[in-house]
Amino acid sequence: MNIRLTGDPKKADRVKQIPRVAVPDRGSMMTRDAPASGSFSTESLEIEAIIATRHPVMRQDARGVYIEILDPTGLVLSGDDWPLLADHRPTARETIGRVHDVRIDGDNVLARLRFSGADDLLPIRQRVQDGTLRAFSAGYSVETWAEGKDANGNRTKTATCWHLKEVSLVAIPADPNATRRSDSMPFDLETRTALIETLRGACNLPDEWGADLDAEGVTDDEVRAAARDAMAQRQAPKIRVTRDNSNPAEIQTRAADALAFRMAGGDLPAASREYVNVTLREMAADALQRSGVSTRGLSADEVFARSLSTSDFPLLVSNAMGKVAAQAYQAAESPLKALARQRTLPNFKTSTAIRIGEMGRLQEMTEHGEFTHTSRAEAGETMSLKTFGHAIHVSRKLLIDDDLGLLGDMTSAMGAAAAQTEAEELVALLTRNPEMADGVPVFHASHGNTVAAPLSETALSAARRHMRTVKGLDGETIIAVKPRYLVVGPELETAAEKLLAAIYAATTDDVNVFAAKLSLVIEPRIEGDEWFVLGDPAAVPSLQYAYLSSAQGVQIQRQEAWDTLGLKYRAWLDFGCGWLDWRGAYRSTGLV
Numbered sequence: 001m002n003i004r005l006t007g008d009p010k011k012a013d014r015v016k017q018i019p020r021v022a023v024p025d026r027g028s029m030m031t032r033d034a035p036a037s038g039s040f041s042t043e044s045l046e047i048e049a050i051i052a053t054r055h056p057v058m059r060q061d062a063r064g065v066y067i068e069i070l071d072p073t074g075l076v077l078s079g080d081d082w083p084l085l086a087d088h089r090p091t092a093r094e095t096i097g098r099v100h101d102v103r104i105d106g107d108n109v110l111a112r113l114r115f116s117g118a119d120d121l122l123p124i125r126q127r128v129q130d131g132t133l134r135a136f137s138a139g140y141s142v143e144t145w146a147e148g149k150d151a152n153g154n155r156t157k158t159a160t161c162w163h164l165k166e167v168s169l170v171a172i173p174a175d176p177n178a179t180r181r182s183d184s185m186p187f188d189l190e191t192r193t194a195l196i197e198t199l200r201g202a203c204n205l206p207d208e209w210g211a212d213l214d215a216e217g218v219t220d221d222e223v224r225a226a227a228r229d230a231m232a233q234r235q236a237p238k239i240r241v242t243r244d245n246s247n248p249a250e251i252q253t254r255a256a257d258a259l260a261f262r263m264a265g266g267d268l269p270a271a272s273r274e275y276v277n278v279t280l281r282e283m284a285a286d287a288l289q290r291s292g293v294s295t296r297g298l299s300a301d302e303v304f305a306r307s308l309s310t311s312d313f314p315l316l317v318s319n320a321m322g323k324v325a326a327q328a329y330q331a332a333e334s335p336l337k338a339l340a341r342q343r344t345l346p347n348f349k350t351s352t353a354i355r356i357g358e359m360g361r362l363q364e365m366t367e368h369g370e371f372t373h374t375s376r377a378e379a380g381e382t383m384s385l386k387t388f389g390h391a392i393h394v395s396r397k398l399l400i401d402d403d404l405g406l407l408g409d410m411t412s413a414m415g416a417a418a419a420q421t422e423a424e425e426l427v428a429l430l431t432r433n434p435e436m437a438d439g440v441p442v443f444h445a446s447h448g449n450t451v452a453a454p455l456s457e458t459a460l461s462a463a464r465r466h467m468r469t470v471k472g473l474d475g476e477t478i479i480a481v482k483p484r485y486l487v488v489g490p491e492l493e494t495a496a497e498k499l500l501a502a503i504y505a506a507t508t509d510d511v512n513v514f515a516a517k518l519s520l521v522i523e524p525r526i527e528g529d530e531w532f533v534l535g536d537p538a539a540v541p542s543l544q545y546a547y548l549s550s551a552q553g554v555q556i557q558r559q560e561a562w563d564t565l566g567l568k569y570r571a572w573l574d575f576g577c578g579w580l581d582w583r584g585a586y587r588s589t590g591l592v
Helices: 119-129 189-202 221-235 247-266 269-275 280-288 301-312 313-331 333-337 395-399 404-431 456-470 490-500
Strands: 030-035 044-053 057-061 064-070 082-086 093-104 108-115 134-147 156-169 342-344 350-358 378-383 385-396 484-488 521-522 531-535 543-548 555-559 568-579 585-588
Touching: 030 395, 044 134, 044 156, 057 585, 064 269, 082 108, 108 119, 108 156, 108 585, 189 221, 189 313, 247 269, 247 280, 247 313, 247 404, 269 543, 280 301, 280 313, 280 385, 280 395, 280 555, 301 313, 301 395, 313 555, 333 342, 333 404, 333 484, 333 521, 333 543, 342 350, 378 543, 385 395, 385 404, 456 484, 456 531, 456 585, 490 521
Parallel strands: 064 156, 082 156, 342 543, 484 521
Antiparallel strands: 030 044, 030 134, 044 108, 057 064, 082 093, 093 108, 134 156, 350 378, 385 568, 484 531, 531 585, 543 568, 555 568
């Protein structure tokens, strides 16, 4: 995921504090500024620069403010050449050079920046040479974060795996140390004080402004930039965000998102922040009031009892539970689903998937100008849906105690149980070797797709050879199945990883032919030394699974419960799976 910022923070206090940076848009790229570290060469048009450091930068995400730390050792160099831009504008006109020789030096990332010799860039090169422009900013994307807290208890996020995208020449850096190290500017206290007073009066800034700008490490350019930032903050119009509190559906969505966040964490939409500290009792009372029922003087029991029958409070809780269950369900999904073709069925009747055979080769036209008519073989495999479910009781005590952590754990467990159910059904389908429509098991000697051999390069080669030469329904056309997945259990995980690992061989005889050819799928429910090879489901699908068209995935629904105090919900899953074709599958029992 890439994150993009505008690059220039507009905060007047950046000299004394951690620089604050605008909130990034999702899917954009992050930037941070750093100083040049050497003099500009007029012959090679190059300069040595520090393009990134571990210097902390304050940012903000859905969970609030955090301090970003860029770990130089986490830089992943995917090339040796990057664009040098002006102010992070990725256009041909704003490309002013190239970046090369990127390397890590302690807490800094260094690079050599080569400017273009184009005539229209002469003013920019002159400004870099005379020190008018002295800061460079790295644009990067973060792949892996490590969260923690600093010594003051502030939330931190350290980029432990990140990629360089570009480097830009910028005018105003975010880093207070972002000046060229080779430039030493004289400091004159009287001149600086006069400049601060002049700007304070000219910009109509408060008397206390500039008190922290008379340190020796602050340049005149930074004082002017701070004045511009202070004016921008003073003149910026205050924007009030108003929300429609008369739409029950919108209110319920925001409240359900906040309730799901309190139950299981995750991302909190900005529109739901007003509900994040609202208790269940307050939500129930609010639902009653929207329904025209006064809650004045009612006890907690009475509020919950009335809300169950005369408001949308039960639906609000149901929606929040559905969000939490879906998150847990998706996190625990079986890897075998990626190997199968998904379908939706309109009902619970047995469904037959018809597969049309191949047409073989085209026939030569007869001397009378006619083409030979042909027919195509057909095969059909059946599958039907089953319903799996469980009940969840939200007790009266849980509601009154506002114990959303317990409710979140219960709901997450229900979502994980749904994923576990799917996984066990798919594993049973793969390992029990059921009969197909023709009465022959999926893996059978007559199909040529089952052996008893331990996992090895020789065995994989035999599997690939068989799948490449297997014939279609007509018994003549070679359909050339492309092996895509190697499926093993925990017992063979290490051996399979070694077998598929890419190696840098000194000779062609040592090359691992299966490196990058097969994707490894680990299914922990497969026992022993049994292993499978499956083809690409987009070309020759072998497995299939389906949901009811109106209820895909785990479902949460409220039940009427007159015999219990509290709320009663049921979670269920309409799911089915089956085989489509044996030609894209190969099995070894692992026995010698």
